[in-house]
Amino acid sequence: MSIIMNLDTLDSGVKAELQQEIAKVRAEVSERTHAKFYGVQVIVDDVLDLNGKMLRPLFTVIAAHFGTYDSEKMVKLAASIEILHMATLIHDDIIDESKYRRHRESVQSRYGKDMAVYAGDYLLAKTLSILDLETYDAKNIKRLVRVMTQICESELLQYQNRKHVTSFKNYLRIVAGKTAALFTTSMYVGAIESGCDERLARLLGRIGYELGVAFQIIDDILDFSEDASTVGKSVRNDLKKGYYTLPVIYALEGRQETDWTEDQIMLMMEKAKGIERSRTLAKKYTKKAYRHIDALPDGVYKDAVRALADFLVDRAY
Amino acid sequence: MSIIMNLDTLDSGVKAELQQEIAKVRAEVSERTHAKFYGVQVIVDDVLDLNGKMLRPLFTVIAAHFGTYDSEKMVKLAASIEILHMATLIHDDIIDESKYRRHRESVQSRYGKDMAVYAGDYLLAKTLSILDLETYDAKNIKRLVRVMTQICESELLQYQNRKHVTSFKNYLRIVAGKTAALFTTSMYVGAIESGCDERLARLLGRIGYELGVAFQIIDDILDFSEDASTVGKSVRNDLKKGYYTLPVIYALEGRQETDWTEDQIMLMMEKAKGIERSRTLAKKYTKKAYRHIDALPDGVYKDAVRALADFLVDRAY
Numbered sequence: 304m305s306i307i308m309n310l311d312t313l314d315s316g317v318k319a320e321l322q323q324e325i326a327k328v329r330a331e332v333s334e335r336t337h338a339k340f341y342g343v344q345v346i347v348d349d350v351l352d353l354n355g356k357m358l359r360p361l362f363t364v365i366a367a368h369f370g371t372y373d374s375e376k377m378v379k380l381a382a383s384i385e386i387l388h389m390a391t392l393i394h395d396d397i398i399d400e401s402k403y404r405r406h407r408e409s410v411q412s413r414y415g416k417d418m419a420v421y422a423g424d425y426l427l428a429k430t431l432s433i434l435d436l437e438t439y440d441a442k443n444i445k446r447l448v449r450v451m452t453q454i455c456e457s458e459l460l461q462y463q464n465r466k467h468v469t470s471f472k473n474y475l476r477i478v479a480g481k482t483a484a485l486f487t488t489s490m491y492v493g494a495i496e497s498g499c500d501e502r503l504a505r506l507l508g509r510i511g512y513e514l515g516v517a518f519q520i521i522d523d524i525l526d527f528s529e530d531a532s533t534v535g536k537s538v539r540n541d542l543k544k545g546y547y548t549l550p551v552i553y554a555l556e557g558r559q560e561t562d563w564t565e566d567q568i569m570l571m572m573e574k575a576k577g578i579e580r581s582r583t584l585a586k587k588y589t590k591k592a593y594r595h596i597d598a599l600p601d602g603v604y605k606d607a608v609r610a611l612a613d614f615l616v617d618r619a620y
Numbered sequence: 621m622s623i624i625m626n627l628d629t630l631d632s633g634v635k636a637e638l639q640q641e642i643a644k645v646r647a648e649v650s651e652r653t654h655a656k657f658y659g660v661q662v663i664v665d666d667v668l669d670l671n672g673k674m675l676r677p678l679f680t681v682i683a684a685h686f687g688t689y690d691s692e693k694m695v696k697l698a699a700s701i702e703i704l705h706m707a708t709l710i711h712d713d714i715i716d717e718s719k720y721r722r723h724r725e726s727v728q729s730r731y732g733k734d735m736a737v738y739a740g741d742y743l744l745a746k747t748l749s750i751l752d753l754e755t756y757d758a759k760n761i762k763r764l765v766r767v768m769t770q771i772c773e774s775e776l777l778q779y780q781n782r783k784h785v786t787s788f789k790n791y792l793r794i795v796a797g798k799t800a801a802l803f804t805t806s807m808y809v810g811a812i813e814s815g816c817d818e819r820l821a822r823l824l825g826r827i828g829y830e831l832g833v834a835f836q837i838i839d840d841i842l843d844f845s846e847d848a849s850t851v852g853k854s855v856r857n858d859l860k861k862g863y864y865t866l867p868v869i870y871a872l873e874g875r876q877e878t879d880w881t882e883d884q885i886m887l888m889m890e891k892a893k894g895i896e897r898s899r900t901l902a903k904k905y906t907k908k909a910y911r912h913i914d915a916l917p918d919g920v921y922k923d924a925v926r927a928l929a930d931f932l933v934d935r936a937y
Contacts, residue, residue, distance in 0.1 A: 340776045394741060398734040417715040420737065421775050424711060427744055428768035441758035451745035458738050459657045 306356045310610040314603045321364060321607070324378065328360040331382035332389075335433050336426060346422045350389045359384045359485060361611065363493035366507045368604040370497025376438055380496060383430050384489050387447060390426035391454055393419050398462075427451065443492045450488045457481035465545035468555045474548070475516070482522075483515030506595060510608065513592035518615050520585040523548035524578055525618075542568065549584065550577030589616045623673045627927040631920045638681060638924070641695060645677040648699035649706075652750050653743060663739045667706045676701045676802060678928065680810035683824045685921040687814025693755055697813060700747050701806050704764060707743035708771055710736055715779075744768065760809045767805045774798035782862035785872045791865070792833070799839075800832030823912060827925065830909035835932050837902040840865035841895055842935075859885065866901065867894030906933045 307313070307321050332351065337344045360381035367377045397419050430451075434444050457480025464473060491508035499507070526541045527550055541548050542565060547555065554572035555563070563571070572578065592612055599605045624630070624638050649668065654661045677698035684694045714733050747768075751761050774797025781790060807828035811821035843858045844867060858865050859882055864872065871889035872880070880888070889895065909929055916922040 339773065340780065342780055343776060394737050397737050416733065417779060418776075420711050420714050420740075421772055421779060423737075424740070424744065425769070425772040425776060427741065428765060428772055431748070431765040432762075432769050436758050436762060441753050441761070444758070445749075445753060445761075448745060448748040452742070452749050455738055455742040455745055456656060459660060459735075459742060462734060462738060463657065463659055 306358065306614060307361065310607070310614055312610045312613065313607060317603045317607050321361065324364045324374065324381075325357050325360060327374070327378045328357060328364070328381045328385060329355075331378050332385050335382060335429055336386060336389075340422075340425075342418045343422045343425055346393060346419060347389065347426075350392050357385060358615075359388055359489040362486060362489035362511055365604055365607050365611065366490040366493035366499075366504075366511075367497040368607075369494055369503060369507065369600065370499040372497060376496065377493065379433060380439065380492060381489075383433050383447065384485070384492075386426050386433070387430040387451065388485060390423045390430065391458075393423040393426065395458070397423075439496060443496060446488055446492060450484050453480040453484040457484075461546060464547075466561055467547070468558065468561055469547055469552060471549075471552060474552055478516055478519045479512070482519040483512045486511040486515030486518070503600070506598060507608075510592050510595045510599075510612075513588045513595065514612055514615055517585045517588040517592065520549055520581055520588070521616065521618065524550060524581050524585070527572075527578060539565065539569075549581040553577040553580050585616065623675065623928075623931060624678065626931055627924070629927045629930065630924060634920045634924050638678065641681045641691065641698075642674050642677060644691070644695045645674060645681070645698045645702060646672075648695050649702050652699060652746055653703060653706075657739075657742075659735045660739045660742055663710060663736060664706065664743070667709050674702060675932075676705055676806040679803060679806035679828055682921055682924050682928065683807040683810035683816075683821075683828075684814040685924075686811055686820060686824065686917065687816040689814060693813060694810065696750060697756065697809060698806075700750050700764065701802070701809075703743050703750070704747040704768065705802060707740045707747065708775075710740040710743065712775070714740075756813060760813060763805055763809060767801050770797040770801040774801075778863060781864070783878060784864070785875065785878055786864055786869060788869060791869055795833055795836040796829070799836040800829045803828040803832030803835070820917070823915060824925075827909050827912045827916075827929075830905045830912065831929055831932055834902045834905040834909065837866055837898055837905070838933065838935060841867060841898050841902070844889075844895060856882065856886075866898040870894040870897050902933065 307318060307325060310318065313321075329351070333347070336347045363381040363384055364377055367373075367380075397416050430447060431444060434447075436444075457477045460473070461477045461481065464477075469477075487508045488511075490511035491504050494504035494507045495501075523541065526539060526548065528538070542551065550572050551568055554568060554575045554577045555561075556575065589612065593609070596605065596608050596612060599608065624635060624642060627635065630638075646668070650664070653664045680698040680701055681694055684690075684697075714736050747764060748761060751764075753761075774794045777790070778794045778798065781794075786794075804825045805828075808821050808825035811824045812818075816824070840858065843865065844856060859868065867889050868885055871885060871892045871894045872878075873892065906929065910926070913922065913925050913929060916925065
């Protein structure tokens with residue numbers, strides 16, 4: 304389900320509008336991806352079910368309301384962004400086989416990794432092919448390409464750094480690339496394609512970035528939470544894969560050795576207050592975002608951005 | 621190695637020019653893909669080594685000589701096309717684990733499928749990101765996106781049809797999408813970006829298409845050849861994977877059952893003259909290509925297209 308229902312403080316008219324638009328995005332995603340291939344359809348349905356928050360489309364649709372909102376245009380743009388996100392999830396799932404195992408079998412163990420490789424590629428290509436040059440600025444289409452590159456580079460960086468004590472700076476680079484970049488772009492292109500001026504679009508993009516970094520840090524914290532059922536992941540999944548996220552980076556700070564057991568790391572993390580310090584950093588980014596939200600032009604959609612920010616940060620503490 | 625050395629009938633000046641340009645393309649591909657990630661570099665080097673024919677860049681560079689040739693512009697364009705091709709090879713390799721086993725371990729068994737998934741994605745994104753909007757027509761960038769979609773769709777179609785008696789029409793659709801589409805585009809965009817008129821660009825694209833279909837049929841025939849070492853594949857690799865290519869389609873024509881052993885299929889293929897009839901079809905496409913080559917404006921690059929066509933069809937018979 305979309306997260307709109309959880310945005311309690313939202314104006315009811317805005318809520319209805321966003322729900323309607325996100326429903327259209329969902330339909331567009333289905334239509335654009337289902338058409339020809341049963342195998343792809345099954346995988347897409349699966350990803351839509353499990354990751355139906357539609358967070359990125361929501362960013363785009365909300366940002367677009369700061370300009371002249373064109374429903375048809377924005378629905379396609381938001382669908383394109385969601386399809387890009389889904390492609391990355393499907394390919395991540397090939398690597399991270401255990402990701403959804405708590406809920407059910409992973410897509411790839413059910414349908415084979417073969418299909419998942421092609422399905423992800425197919426969605427990557429779809430991301431770009433559904434945006435026509437008559438409606439959208441080619442520069443924005445190129446922006447999606449750049450984000451695609453950034454996501455890959457960050458996944459590669461993360462993969463190369465596994466079982467290594469990554470620097471704090473490297474961690475932030477990975478987070479920025481794999482999560483915040485697409486949040487930024489979701490906001491920015493929504494704003495630009497709705498005729499917002501560059502200044503406002505950049506401001507919205509910046510809010511997307513800061514919320515994206517906070518969101519990912521919180522996600523990394525949640526991987527250590529006792530009851531991970533809320534996020535549908537197995538506990539310490541990142542750690543098991545050798546991905547040392549922020550709480551672990553705080554724990555291993557200044558140490559040379561890398562060959563620790565999971566239990567040793569958990570102990571060091573507790574001593575170093577890894578979780579608490581990570582929360583503090585997430586809060587720092589959230590505060591920055593709130594400050595930038597304050598600078599947005601007043602109106603119900605400014606309130607919507609704030610409600611969204613509240614929801615995103617509240618899921619952790 | 622590039623195939624230029626094998627183009628015996630080529631004018632020596634043209635040969636030198638093409639060699640120089642293809643060397644530049646190779647350098648561009650390396651530079652654009654190597655930069656940041658050791659893991660990607662290893663995979664890219666591997667694919668470049670094993671698939672260094674640089675056939676698609678050669679198509680682009682030759683087509684571009686029918687217009688006003690701009691080396692820097694064409695080298696980047698050709699590199700982009702080759703990177704797209706490499707991305708599809710890397711992802712195919714994940715699925716088709718045995719592909720290069722005769723020569724050496726497959727990329728993915730050496731570096732893990734994880735890295736191969738991301739490396740392929742990274743190259744897909746690179747394909748588009750290296751083409752700037754100041755130099756290249758956004759329409760041509762979109763054409764590469766469309767080709768990406770076509771390749772995926774065809775791979776998916778092929779994958780879904782495995783162990784099934786595909787129709788002749790379906791087979792041609794798969795061949796057109798997975799091979800001929802990129803051959804067409806290599807020619808077409810090379811011509812258009814060099815200022816050729818639409819008519820000439822389409823003619824070159826059409827030649828690319830026909831040679832592409834012939835090339836793939838021949839490739840499918842070679843999978844059944846006794847000495848597959850020439851193409852570096854294991855014999856009957858397609859058949860083993862359940863991909864029924866043209867010779868098998870001829871063999872199984874009109875039959876309802878699908879549950880045949882490899883030996884049974886080979887017998888039926890011999891009876892039905894599956895290989896010979898496939899060769900005849902490849903020749904039909906080649907003849908069409910030659911007829912279209914005749915319609916090209918006279919000159920050394922028309923001869924180059926013909927030399928390339930000769931080489932491509934001669935590798936089978």
